[in-house]
Amino acid sequence: MNLLDIRNLSIELETPTGRILAVDHVSLSMKEGEVRGLVGESGSGKSLLAQAIIGVLEDKWHVHADRFHWRGIDLLRLSIEERKALLCKDIAMIFQEPMSCLVPTTTIGAQLSEALDNKQFTGYFWQKTKQRKEAVIKLLHKVGIKKHDVCINSYPHQLTEAICQRVMIAIALAGQPILLIADEPTAAMESTNQGQIFRLLASLNQLKNMSILSISHDLENITHWTNTITVMYSGQFVEAGTTQQIFTKPMHPYTRALVDSSPQANLQIPVKSRLMTLPGSIPILKHLPIGCRLGPRCPRAQQACVIAPKVNNFHGHKVSCHFPLKKEPLRTEPSRKEALNKCDTEQVVSKEIF
Amino acid sequence: MAREKIYQEEIFPSPFMQLWLIFRRTPVAMLGFTCFLFLIFFAIFAPLLAPYSPVEGHLDMILLPPAWHPDGNVSFLLGTDELGRDMLSRLMYGTSLTFGLSFIVVIISLVIGVIIGSLSALTKGFKSSFLNHFLDVVLSIPSLLLAIIIVAILGPGISNTVWAIVIVLIPQFIHITRYAVKEEFRKDYVLASRLDGASNFRILHYSVLPNIVERIMSQATLAQSTAILEIATLGFLGLGAQIPLPEWGAILANGLERFYIAPWTVYLPGLAILFAVVTTNLVGEGMRHALKLRKES
Amino acid sequence: MLIFTLRRISLFIFTMLILAMVSFSLSFLFPGKSVINLSGQINATPSQLITLNQNYQTDKSIISQFGSYLSHIASGDLGQSMASQSPIANEIAKLLPATIELSLVALFIAMSIGIPLGFIAAINHNKASDNAILSFAMVGYSIPVFWLGLLAILFFSIGLGWLPSAGQISLLFEIEYVTGIQFIDILLSDSPYKWQAFNDASAHIILPACVVSLAPATIFIRLSRASMIEVLATGYIRAARAKGLSSRQIIFRHAIRNALIKIVRHIGLQFANLVTIAMVTEVIFSWPGIGRWLIESIYQRDYTAIQSGLLVLSCFIFIVHILTDFIYAALNPLARGNKHGS
Numbered sequence: 001m002n003l004l005d006i007r008n009l010s011i012e013l014e015t016p017t018g019r020i021l022a023v024d025h026v027s028l029s030m031k032e033g034e035v036r037g038l039v040g041e042s043g044s045g046k047s048l049l050a051q052a053i054i055g056v057l058e059d060k061w062h063v064h065a066d067r068f069h070w071r072g073i074d075l076l077r078l079s080i081e082e083r084k085a086l087l088c089k090d091i092a093m094i095f096q097e098p099m100s101c102l103v104p105t106t107t108i109g110a111q112l113s114e115a116l117d118n119k120q121f122t123g124y125f126w127q128k129t130k131q132r133k134e135a136v137i138k139l140l141h142k143v144g145i146k147k148h149d150v151c152i153n154s155y156p157h158q159l160t161e162a163i164c165q166r167v168m169i170a171i172a173l174a175g176q177p178i179l180l181i182a183d184e185p186t187a188a189m190e191s192t193n194q195g196q197i198f199r200l201l202a203s204l205n206q207l208k209n210m211s212i213l214s215i216s217h218d219l220e221n222i223t224h225w226t227n228t229i230t231v232m233y234s235g236q237f238v239e240a241g242t243t244q245q246i247f248t249k250p251m252h253p254y255t256r257a258l259v260d261s262s263p264q265a266n267l268q269i270p271v272k273s274r275l276m277t278l279p280g281s282i283p284i285l286k287h288l289p290i291g292c293r294l295g296p297r298c299p300r301a302q303q304a305c306v307i308a309p310k311v312n313n314f315h316g317h318k319v320s321c322h323f324p325l326k327k328e329p330l331r332t333e334p335s336r337k338e339a340l341n342k343c344d345t346e347q348v349v350s351k352e353i354f
Numbered sequence: 355m356a357r358e359k360i361y362q363e364e365i366f367p368s369p370f371m372q373l374w375l376i377f378r379r380t381p382v383a384m385l386g387f388t389c390f391l392f393l394i395f396f397a398i399f400a401p402l403l404a405p406y407s408p409v410e411g412h413l414d415m416i417l418l419p420p421a422w423h424p425d426g427n428v429s430f431l432l433g434t435d436e437l438g439r440d441m442l443s444r445l446m447y448g449t450s451l452t453f454g455l456s457f458i459v460v461i462i463s464l465v466i467g468v469i470i471g472s473l474s475a476l477t478k479g480f481k482s483s484f485l486n487h488f489l490d491v492v493l494s495i496p497s498l499l500l501a502i503i504i505v506a507i508l509g510p511g512i513s514n515t516v517w518a519i520v521i522v523l524i525p526q527f528i529h530i531t532r533y534a535v536k537e538e539f540r541k542d543y544v545l546a547s548r549l550d551g552a553s554n555f556r557i558l559h560y561s562v563l564p565n566i567v568e569r570i571m572s573q574a575t576l577a578q579s580t581a582i583l584e585i586a587t588l589g590f591l592g593l594g595a596q597i598p599l600p601e602w603g604a605i606l607a608n609g610l611e612r613f614y615i616a617p618w619t620v621y622l623p624g625l626a627i628l629f630a631v632v633t634t635n636l637v638g639e640g641m642r643h644a645l646k647l648r649k650e651s
Numbered sequence: 652m653l654i655f656t657l658r659r660i661s662l663f664i665f666t667m668l669i670l671a672m673v674s675f676s677l678s679f680l681f682p683g684k685s686v687i688n689l690s691g692q693i694n695a696t697p698s699q700l701i702t703l704n705q706n707y708q709t710d711k712s713i714i715s716q717f718g719s720y721l722s723h724i725a726s727g728d729l730g731q732s733m734a735s736q737s738p739i740a741n742e743i744a745k746l747l748p749a750t751i752e753l754s755l756v757a758l759f760i761a762m763s764i765g766i767p768l769g770f771i772a773a774i775n776h777n778k779a780s781d782n783a784i785l786s787f788a789m790v791g792y793s794i795p796v797f798w799l800g801l802l803a804i805l806f807f808s809i810g811l812g813w814l815p816s817a818g819q820i821s822l823l824f825e826i827e828y829v830t831g832i833q834f835i836d837i838l839l840s841d842s843p844y845k846w847q848a849f850n851d852a853s854a855h856i857i858l859p860a861c862v863v864s865l866a867p868a869t870i871f872i873r874l875s876r877a878s879m880i881e882v883l884a885t886g887y888i889r890a891a892r893a894k895g896l897s898s899r900q901i902i903f904r905h906a907i908r909n910a911l912i913k914i915v916r917h918i919g920l921q922f923a924n925l926v927t928i929a930m931v932t933e934v935i936f937s938w939p940g941i942g943r944w945l946i947e948s949i950y951q952r953d954y955t956a957i958q959s960g961l962l963v964l965s966c967f968i969f970i971v972h973i974l975t976d977f978i979y980a981a982l983n984p985l986a987r988g989n990k991h992g993s
Contacts, residue, residue: 016651056892088895101890103905105912115894171894491666494972495965496927506949506957507680583795587931590797591946606798617805624798631793639789
């Protein structure tokens with residue numbers, strides 16, 4: 001049974017000039033114990049999607065979906081309070097820039113004990129306080145903070161970013177969630193700390209069978225730590241599949257471009273040649289293209305791309321494109337030049353047709 | 355041969371036009387703006403519009419209540435005071451005194467303050483620090499107190515009141531201009547102009563001032579509401595407009611003696627002052643609100 | 652902390668010097684001989700005039716005159732009032748506490764009404780109650796304070812007869828003067844009618860304090876609303892919501908504390924504003940404070956009183972500023988940076 005099953009989720013923004021579709025019919029599903037990566041540039045709507053799942057968006061965003069199931073329960077039929085109550089218990093979220101996500105005027109210890117559920121403690125008032133303290137220390141040990149005394153009595157601005165992120169993970173773990181959504185948790189850290197945080201998340205996944213939805217813009221980094229990946233572009237669903245499928249055989253031109261632009265794919269390029277990128281930049285909310293939003297930048301775009309493509313499923317590898325790249329294996333050394341040539345000929349071919 | 359437009363062009367209005375379009379969309383701000391124009395109109399054309407003279411009294415019509423009261427007379431729409439002077443005419447002439455003078459006061463102090471402020475923002479080092487401290491001191495003395503003291507030195511009278519309030523408002527404009535100009539100078543487009551070889555004055559006049567105009571305008575509306583209240587307060591305390599000038603605060607002070615038998619001589623000028631200040635504040639708030647919305651969109 | 656203290660003390664001394672200079676120059680700007688303006692003895696005989704000239708060193712240069720003026724102030728001699736011929740320092744010592752009492756009560760009322768209303772407006776941002784509170788704030792800010800005082804007297808004292816309209820306490824009670832602050836004096840005195848005196852004094856102070864507190868209350872509404880809106884948009888409130896805390900818990904436990912921190916600094920700055928408004932209100936309610944005394948001196952052209960009153964009032968306001976800055980910096984280590992302008 002799927003843990004989380006979302007079909008055709010759309011998020012609209014209210015502006016004085018009308019409603020803008022920020023996230024356009026995206027589907028996402030997660031199984032128990034799975035680590036899924038959600039990849040996209042900044043502006044692709046991935047953070048919006050995560051916040052919509054957990055329900056912390058403001059009133060100016062409107063969320064619709066065809067299907068929104070959590071562990072088999074249909075969430076669209078519940079009222080907002082019931083939905084929030086159900087989801088807050090089972091889903092936890094950690095954010096970018098952990099220091100600004102901790103309340104600056106309370107100690108870490110107080111914030112941690114706030115996240116603990118009151119019902120798990122028994123006995124009289126002083127017994128409960130003692131149990132609370134022990135639970136806080138246990139949580140801190142679980143995320144790898146040994147000096148819990150110093151940590152409990154300090155304020156967020158006195159700690160480093162990496163420790164703050166661990167504290168945030170501890171706060172998230174306090175509710176014993178089944179799904180942890182990590183919204184670019186390591187964006188503000190050096191690579192050594194990044195590795196530590198990801199190792200921690202991986203160990204939590206293995207030990208407690210906790211599913212993780214890891215949001216990032218760095219495709220290459222995320223492929224080390226995830227089982228499955230979903231790629232988004234400008235609020236639209238692009239591709240989803242296992243990490244192996246996405247990284248070795250990307251079917252969507254955008255995923256292909258992402259993979260090509262990673263440093264590892266460019267190890268064999270000759271000196272002083274251009275890096276492979278897509279021309280142009282991500283469209284802004286005011287000027288979104290109709291149909292497939294990659295259209296203006298895509299090297300394989302044709303007239304059919306003004307209609308939004310449907311999702312095609314090739315053995316569990318889902319792509320949303322009218323002209324997916326089906327037969328090109330990537331990641332072999334001389335293939336880059338061939339890939340370049342192929343791209344050129346395809347462009348020439350498409351231009352002739354057009 | 356007429357050609358129709360085939361492509362829909364998007365119009366990109368200038369920042370000032372954008373501000374005006376947003377301002378126009380807020381009904382409350384437009385209401386305030388219309389009332390503001392209304393008051394300016396009255397301030398200029400009061401001598402033509404007022405039914406009676408503000409200083410001549412009709413000794414047979416003393417202390418008439420307003421027209422809607424059973425004892426009132428329709429030809430004296432808002433009643434008369436103890437010397438038989440028509441309240442409506444006095445209030446109208448008072449518009450040009452309280453409101454009109456406040457407008458002039460704000461414009462004078464704005465010009466002087468902006469010039470001094472922008473020139474002083476160019477200084478650095480000891481002079482700048484000294485000016486900072488001096489401004490700190492002057493700004494920490496409450497404006498009303500300072501105005502009262504200056505009037506105490508110069509003597510009572512409406513022209514001295516005007517000078518006193520000008521002197522009090524200038525430091526506020528200096529402070530805000532200095533702060534805004536210093537902030538703009540740190541930005542990159544000023545650096546680009548400087549690298550192009552522009553002199554300080556040219557940067558100030560061409561690049562920086564158009565960008566800080568809106569902040570200065572918003573401060574000007576705040577200053578005007580302060581100025582109206584101060585002219586009225588000084589008039590009330592007897593330090594401003596002297597009798598028989600129909601300044602609103604002075605009219606109020608005048609009516610104070612017969613407060614219990616003729617309360618309208620106290621209500622009406624107060625309402626007029628309230629109306630003028632609320633109008634100015636509405637325009638100012640509308641402008642600040644439009645500025646905020648323009649920054650967000 | 653030490654450097655901050657030194658800077659603040661140097662600013663304080665600098666300001667006191669400038670205020671003294673301004674006050675000193677007033678004696679030359681006012682009509683009449685400067686030495687008479689300084690000392691206040693208008694009916695001086697020629698021999699007294701000679702002693703005065705020696706005292707204030709009028710035959711020497713301006714700097715030494717300024718020096719002698721400073722020494723007079725430092726020794727507590729502010730001259731004599733031209734109208735009452737009694738030493739000004741004594742009069743001010745009696746009147747200043749009454750103004751402080753009125754201002755403190757008004758500040759307290761303004762804070763307790765303004766800050767919660769601002770928070771409520773921010774929590775219901777862009778809804779009906781937000782707009783209603785903002786409109787109320789705008790009208791409250793625009794009402795001329797003297798008109799409001801008169802209306803209050805008309806309505807509450809004369810119309811409804813609930814509250815008295817003049818003075819600090821009814822003349823029937825004979826409370827000894829100890830500190831000048833009526834409530835403390837009542838508590839310290841041993842009159843048999845202590846409780847009634849207290850009630851009477853409270854009744855006397857409510858109306859003027861409410862009138863004075865209206866404009867600062869609207870400023871507090873605006874400040875606290877802006878501060879709370881800023882706090883509610885931060886990352887940690889969003890994270891707390893994701894943690895599962897209810898709106899109520901978030902607001903009461905975290906948002907209010909963080910929003911208050913930003914406003915605390917302004918509370919001290921509002922005091923100056925408040926004292927000025929109190930001055931005008933004292934005239935209307937015949938409250939025996941320094942504001943009414945100063946304005947009456949202006950009517951009576953009592954130049955010595957005006958000079959000394961200005962000096963004392965400005966010094967007092969500036970001392971309150973510096974104290975607030977100091978307390979705020981002591982509590983919040985992040986605020987000890989470089990600050991220019993208010």
